[in-house]
Amino acid sequence: MPNPLTETEIPHLRAALLGWYDAEHRPLPWRQEVSVYRTVVSEFMAQQTQIDTVLPYFERWMRLFPDFAALADAPEEAVMKQWEGLGYYRRARNLHKLAREVAALPELPTTAAQWQELPGIGPYTAAAIASINFADRTAVIDGNVIRVLSRLTADATLWKSSQQAQKQLGPLAQRLLDPERPGDFNQAMMELGAIRCRKARPDCLLCPIRTWCTGHRQGNPEAYPQVQRKATEKVTIERAWIVSEGKLLLERGAADSVRLADMYELPRLATLPEGFAKGDLHFKQQRGISHQRITEQVYHVKPPEKPTLNGHYVWASPTDLQQLTLSGPHRKWIRQHWSA
DNA sequence: AATCCGGGGCA
DNA sequence: TGCCCAGGATT
Structure with a gap:
């Protein structure tokens, strides 16, 4: 069988994924009401942290610091206090610093490259913020996307790190990205990885893009991705x-x-x-x-x-x-x- | 490219 | 106990 991800197939894959996302995405609080600030806060909290863990923190945070200006004006201790228990505390410090920098800007940055200049924002977070809020055509690659793409192409590479996988899978992610709805497409890829293309026991029968998935066709999607880990x-x-x-x-x-x-x-x-x-x-x-x-x-x-x-x-x-x-x-x- | 972040949840 | 989670900064 030829590579199923031909240029003529990609639009069909996009449509299938987006149709599924529109119908079945989880009503997360930062999706129910979208703003740049809410996206930024949710992305910071979600770095290396599961969504269910983030939810109560996000709601509390929004009540206390409803926008960039409120966060910028808040004292450092109050900000750290609200992050207590979430871990990786440098995120809170960076988010606070970012709010102060953004509040001082004449207008918000709009591209991923511009967002990545701000503290605590790397390639993933920059792409997420810019695509969701400004329709910037930059693909996100997180742990979910790595899993979806490596299964989709049955990529058996033994990645030395997730960082290496991100780099290698970047071109494919960018090629698949829907230029008309980059933010929704990015979220759809992650949503698929989170609730269908799970690490263990993926729900392939409910997967909107299984038609194009080599891992599914081969019957061993769980074999991917292979990432080397350091011993504890x-x-x-x-x-x-x-x-x-x-x-x-x-x-x-x-x-x-x-x-x-x-x-x-x-x-x-x-x-x-x-x-x-x-x-x-x-x-x-x-x-x-x-x-x-x-x-x-x-x-x-x-x-x-x-x-x-x-x-x-x-x-x-x-x-x-x-x-x-x-x-x-x-x-x-x-x-x-x-x-x- | 590796390592750290003194997190947290789950099988 | 190992593995993963909407990663980023530092070296």
């Missing part, structure tokens, strides 16, 4: 549980730190000043980040008589704790173990 690394961190006069000692991440900048967490044991005495293990928790499996061991620690602590440390009462921004796991553990 195990990391252990020791932390201190120090309560004095009804307050819990917390440590603030350095403002210029790559991770958890200006956010609070239980103090690391290794970097506490002299005089703190490590006691028994209080509790132990696990969490994951990217390719790391992190075990956190929290010990009871007895402070010295007159502890001298620099500005990175703070004694927090339960009320203070409400105001501060912590990572999701630390917030949860403290709530579980500090029922004062």
Whole structure:
């Protein structure tokens, strides 16, 4: 059989995909009411994060920061606080910075190339914003699109990274893109990957483009894509549980730190000043980040008589704790173990 | 091109 | 436990 994705077939594929999308797309909040700002916020939140996780954050965010101007005017702490629990906190910092830059512009950028100049926006997010809001003819390539395209063409390449797959599949994605409805087409490709062309047990019988799909025809769509992954690394961190006069000692991440900048967490044991005495293990928790499996061991620690602590440390009462921004796991553990 | 982000959910 | 998720920045 010849390559089914000939130039004469592509318009039919586009029509089938868009027809399906029009009829069956999920009524996500940023689709029900579309604006540049809503697209930008949803795309930032959805980076490396599943849509179901994003939904409650998105609704809260829109109530507090309804537009670029409101976000630009908001203090940094308020912005970080709303992101608490969503992870990859640099996204929130970049989004805030972006709002301030956009609010200062005479008019909004319109092309993907222009959007990509802004903080926190790479090739994917730029294409999504520009195609959805300004009909810019730039194809998006995310994890969903990689899966759909590699199955469509039964591409057995062993990608060394998703970044490499994005690069290699770019021309095909661009060739398929419907020039009349680029935003809807981009969303349709992603929607298909999310609800039909799933990683496991894809619903090929309900797929609008299975006619053109080599993976389906061969009967092994789940074999694609093949992406090499790095093994999970195990990391252990020791932390201190120090309560004095009804307050819990917390440590603030350095403002210029790559991770958890200006956010609070239980103090690391290794970097506490002299005089703190490590006691028994209080509790132990696990969490994951990217390719790391992190075990956190929290010990009871007895402070010295007159502890001298620099500005990175703070004694927090339960009320203070409400105001501060912590990572999701630390917030949860403290709530579980500090029922004062 | 690799690595990190101290996320989170799911089989 | 491994894998994936509407990735981007940094080196």
